[in-house]
Amino acid sequence: MKFLNNELVSEFFEDKLAVAGLVIFVILSLLALFPSYVTYQNPYDLTQLYLENSFRPPGSDFFLGTDEQGRDIYSAMIYGLRISLYVGLASTILSVIIGYTLGLISGYYGGWVDTIIMRIADIQLSFPAILIALIIMALWGEGVGKIIIAITIVNWVYYARTARGVVLSEKEKDYAQSAKALGMGNLSIIFKEIMPNTTAPIIVIATVRIANAIILEATLSFLGLGVPITEPSLGSLISNGYQVLFSGYWWASVFPGMLLMVLIISINLIGDRMRDIMNPRLKR
């Protein structure tokens, strides 16, 4: 792939902040992948929770405190991180697959296919994303799978429009034209010839949108329309903790919130750097 050539990789590593972001993101991903090795309680297993442990402050036996059910905040955070990351990555992969394909087809074929796909995209973009997701979740109810689909419905548009824009210019280039003259089928031209030359902007957008998807999930969960509290994401942990914030149990919401912030900042640091590298107008 053109995108991963050595020059760009070494350019990425020139920026210390971006490298820091990458390191943090890798560590957080590892924690989320193997939660049972780094926590001392499974927050989903009700037999491990004891009510007499409820609202223990940080520092004692539980180093980040406990919530009202005696759930260890630190363990819950790691499992929550797992769900937040899963929702963010799964919804991004799904929306890239759907949006990218539709964008490629839309840009390559043009005509009524293009008109229909882009009209749907226009209508969707003329409306705040959070409202669309909110209504879908209100209809379906809570659930991890449902929220992934809701975020996908909101996010495919960005990839479709970007891919379409790139295809429009790529399909006029010599290599695409000569593939056509050689009698290659339309689908092979799209996916074998054009697609490899359009991956860079899609990868950049996808990186930034992972952060957005995670924020969207957290926001919906905060409003009570996301994932159920039995399978808490970072957002639902914060929401849960917010209800007792005024009683002085600040740790139940502040620590999950800080982890969410660190996670999103690390993704944005990576995304920022990639965008700068890819932006030819910032090159001297």
Add this chain to the structure above:
Amino acid sequence: MLKYILNRLFHSFIVMFVISFVVFFIMFKAGDPVQLLLPPDATQQDVIEMRHALGLDKSFLQQYKAFLENVAKGNLGNSFVYGQPALDVVMERLPATLELSVLAMLFSILFGIPLGVISSIHPKAWYSRAIMFFSLAGISVPVFWTGMVLVLIFSVLLGWLPSSGRGEVYLFTSAFTWDGIKHLIMPVLTLSFFQLALILRLTRTGMMEVLMQDYIKLARAKGVPRKVIVYYHALKNSLIPLITVIGIQFGQLVAFTIVTETIFAWPGTGKLIIDSIQNLDRPIVVAYLLIISFIFVLINFVVDVLYTFVDPRVRV
């Protein structure tokens, strides 16, 4: 120009029509509000009567047709919960929401653009890095988290600012009374943190791109003072793409009042829509979304017209 405007109006009309249909359908599928509205000891007869009274016993298409007929008369139906016309219920709360959104947008522009310019001139200086880190936090922090941290610091710990309500309202807004302003500070800061950071970053990127162009080098070679170059020649051209973004983002701001109003118990449309979605109060949800999309359409239209003024290249 007239043809362009008419075309745009027609397009917007279609968009709003599609939105009304989709939302109507989703809310129809979402379920029957009667169970939520009646007391738990209601008889089957009560349920049937109420359904009939609200017109919910008809088929989907009949209900939608009745809705369209009402819309033609300027009526979006009566709220199931409040019993009043849905449009009135929404419009009554709209000033509170617009107040938050407009103030947050003004605040973001007022601070975002200058900070963006400052950090673009010497991108490696310590203050530019500090500004950039601040903006990174801004785009990375979910709106509800900003609100929570502010509440924790200024209400729970320090007790300086009230954490809920609108305070004393004078002439549609709380910005004219001291009590009102105290209530406004946290919601506006919460709502604007992300926008401020976004505008700041876009200004900075735009400025850095423009400052590298040949006409800036020419101006520098000619001996034009540095301040004039930055604040006149460069800023003018980097503001153009910002106008579109600010237009789109205003719509996002209005949508994100849902979160802000939930945190601060602000009596606007955002809190109303969350309650109405949970109560399956279809007329309110449809009316709210139509009004929001109307605002959206209006803003996009104003942005397009503004564009033709500031950018001679797109003049028709």
